[in-house]
Amino acid sequence: MPPSLTATASSLTLLTKFIREVFPLVDHELDNWHSYATEHGMRELADQALASIQSKKFHCQGGSVYSLYKGVPTRDFVRLVVALQTISDYLDNLCDRAGIADEAAFRQLHLAMTDALDPDRPVSDYYAAYPYKDDGGYLPKLVMTCRQEVAKLPSYHLVKTEILRQAELYSELQTYKHLDSSVREEKMLTWINRHLPGYPELTPWEFAAATGSTLGMFMLSAAAHNPSLTPQAVSQIAAAYFPWINGLHILLDYFIDEAEDRLGGDLNFVFYYTSPEETLARLTYFTEQARTQAHGLPEAAFPQTVVDGLLAMYLSDPKADVAPTRAIRDNLLRAAGLYPRLMYRLCRLLRKKNLL
Known part of the structure; x- marks a missing residue:
């Protein structure tokens, strides 16, 4: 088979595996976060958490393609991608959809992104400058999930x-x-x-x-x-x-x-x-x-x-x-x-x- 056709066949195989195997894993992880947000926290924050999951699912799907990279344990990596991307999408909603435009609040919220990727740093108080504060542990739990997964990476x-x-x-x-x-x-x-x-x-x-x-x-x-x-x-x-x-x-x-x-x-x-x-x-x-x-x-x-x-x-x-x-x-x-x-x-x- 010519090289270009070999590459095309390989890529189509990857795409098929992505849709058939990875999408259900993404759904499973998002269902878990949806359930947690539904059951915990004040309504204002829970509503934004649920809205971000419902309207931005495709972000988690797209990022999860990296779970098919050579040598990567797919299920664990989907868990990392969904948790980190859900932090990103949730914070986007808190900054864009809640009628708030406060630089200090936005900066403090986004410490969750760097905390999630650095298991060695202390966990921050993400809502310290934000008017709503009780998310029932939703954002800290997302951060800890990311930290647990990156701690497994040998390099x-x-x-x-x-x-x-x-x-x-x-x-x-x-x-x-x-x-x-x-x-x-x-x-x-x-x-x-x-x-x-x-x-x-x-x-x-x-x-x-x-x-x-x-x-x-x-x-x-x-x-x-x-x-x-x-x-x-x-x-x-x-x-x-x-x-x-x-x-x-x-x-x-x-x-x-x-x-x-x-x-x-x-x-x-x-x-x-x-x-x-x-x-x-x-x-x-x-x-x-x-x-x-x-x-x-x-x-x-x-x-x-x-x-x-x-x-x-x-x-x-x-x-x-x-x-x-x-x-x-x-x-x-x-x-x-x-x-x-x-x-x-x-x-x-x-x-x-x-x-x-």
Whole structure:
């Protein structure tokens, strides 16, 4: 079988296993967290916990693809991904849906992200600056679940510094992006410009997009299951994901939400492109960089499939099927090649069957 067909068959096998074996594990973990939130805590916090599980399940599904990385114990890793992603989604709701715009409260809440990934640090009082405080132990339990899982990773000491760096950047983004629109952009640019000199290829808002993804944290955690992991491999993974694969992930997410966010007056990093032509050019650039970087990673077929899967997953969303988004989508798929287009058609079919 020619190499390209071999890669395609391998990726389709991975996708089939992902849907048949991993999705039920994700459902099981989310059901457990749903039950806990239902039975514990004050109504305001429980409602936000339940809403985040119900509306953002696909985030946990997507991140759980890393449970299929070579050598990873799938069930344990799904538990880690679901717990960490549920922290992320729950905090997003607390900052965005509860009518609160307090920088100190948002910063304190997001200590849960770094606490979850550092078993050695003391556990924080996450609600110290937030008006609602009694979640029945929901957020601390999520944090402890993550800490228990990362403590099992034999090479976590090699990835910990980079994972915490990405988690801290993620937390800073979430702290600023949910502030009142009258101060949000200035605060974000002040923060971004402290980091931007290290990333001369990026616009400020592309850097912000790269900080908004949890995929790099998941990939580094998956790699840490390998007891023979090397510092060189960690550096390669870190550079591939931040900013390129992370950035592509979030830019695609904002791209398909563009029309919806304009109507709702919500922040969207794609708004900062000056024309559809610039949007297409920059998304194409991120796609090319992500695919090139993935090609050079250990177990290259896996990250390449992840990048192609990001394109297929997001561009198959019905929100991408409206003008002018549709034209950009079609050009991206045309440039991406045969296999991403095949995955795109498969994702459209899965959406029709309500499997995605």
